Amino acid sequence: xxxxxxxxxxxSVQEAETVTLSCTYDTSESDYYLFWYKQxxxxxxxxxxxxxxYKQQNATENRFSVNFQKAxxxxxxxxxxxxxxxxxxxxxxxxxxxxxxxLTFGTGTRLTIIP
Amino acid sequence: DADVTQTPRNRITKTxxxxxxxxxxxxxxxxxxWYRQDPGxxxxxxxxxxxxxxxxKGEISDGYSVSRQAQAKFSLSLESAIxxxxxxxxxxxxxxxxxxxxxxxxxxxxRLTVL
Numbered sequence: 001x002x003x004x005x006x007x008x009x010x011x012s013v014q015e016a017e018t019v020t021l022s023c024t025y026d027t028s029e030s031d032y033y034l035f036w037y038k039q040x041x042x043x044x045x046x047x048x049x050x051x052x053x054y055k056q057q058n059a060t061e062n063r064f065s066v067n068f069q070k071a072x073x074x075x076x077x078x079x080x081x082x083x084x085x086x087x088x089x090x091x092x093x094x095x096x097x098x099x100x101x102x103l104t105f106g107t108g109t110r111l112t113i114i115p
Numbered sequence: 116d117a118d119v120t121q122t123p124r125n126r127i128t129k130t131x132x133x134x135x136x137x138x139x140x141x142x143x144x145x146x147x148x149w150y151r152q153d154p155g156x157x158x159x160x161x162x163x164x165x166x167x168x169x170x171x172k173g174e175i176s177d178g179y180s181v182s183r184q185a186q187a188k189f190s191l192s193l194e195s196a197i198x199x200x201x202x203x204x205x206x207x208x209x210x211x212x213x214x215x216x217x218x219x220x221x222x223x224x225x226r227l228t229v230l
Contacts, residue, residue: 047218052217095217107156108155
């Protein structure tokens with residue numbers, strides 16, 4: 001079974017600075033997807049960015065980018081120019097391409113933005 | 116209007132009561148999921164359904180049942196609620212026919228408290 005580990009329960013960053021959230025995962029599969037979801041105080045789960053395992057190029061969405069290291073099974077999220085609206089819980093998730101295709105989530109990192 | 120809706124948004128009930136959480140979607144997706152979120156544990160899959168006639172247990176299905184009344188509706192029931200079922204419950208959908216089949220779209224969540 002796949003597991004996803006987020007080793008930073010809480011992080012904080014100064015507004016306008018850059019922060020990196022860590023995620024590692026364990027799998028024996030070669031074809032899968034990885035995601036970062038944001039959960040603000042409204043509790044809505046919002047997809048931030050996705051990465052396909054067979055693509056070597058790191059995904060980027062505006063101020064959000066990932067560092068995907070497939071051999072190391074690492075998938076970190078970098079947030080540049082942090083804004084107050086970035087304050088939220090961030091969840092890393094793994095999706096298998098086989099069977100139920102379910103999402104396996106990490107335990108989350110709470111990000112605080114310091115004005 | 117939201118594409119994935121959940122009712123109720125908040126519910127307080129007593130131990131032993133039967134309760135149903137409902138999920139509806141207007142996205143036309145065939146796949147629906149129920150997840151549970153607990154502090155420090157991330158989201159875990161309870162049940163999933165790939166179509167009206169296909170319902171499967173997730174990793175934590177004990178104490179829960181589901182019904183897929185139509186492609187657009189997927190209900191989660193607690194036959195006899197217990198306090199450790201106090202959690203935030205999310206419904207999600209996905210559509211294997213689309214190019215972005217790997218993405219799951221989440222409802223706003225239902226916060227359930229069992230006293």
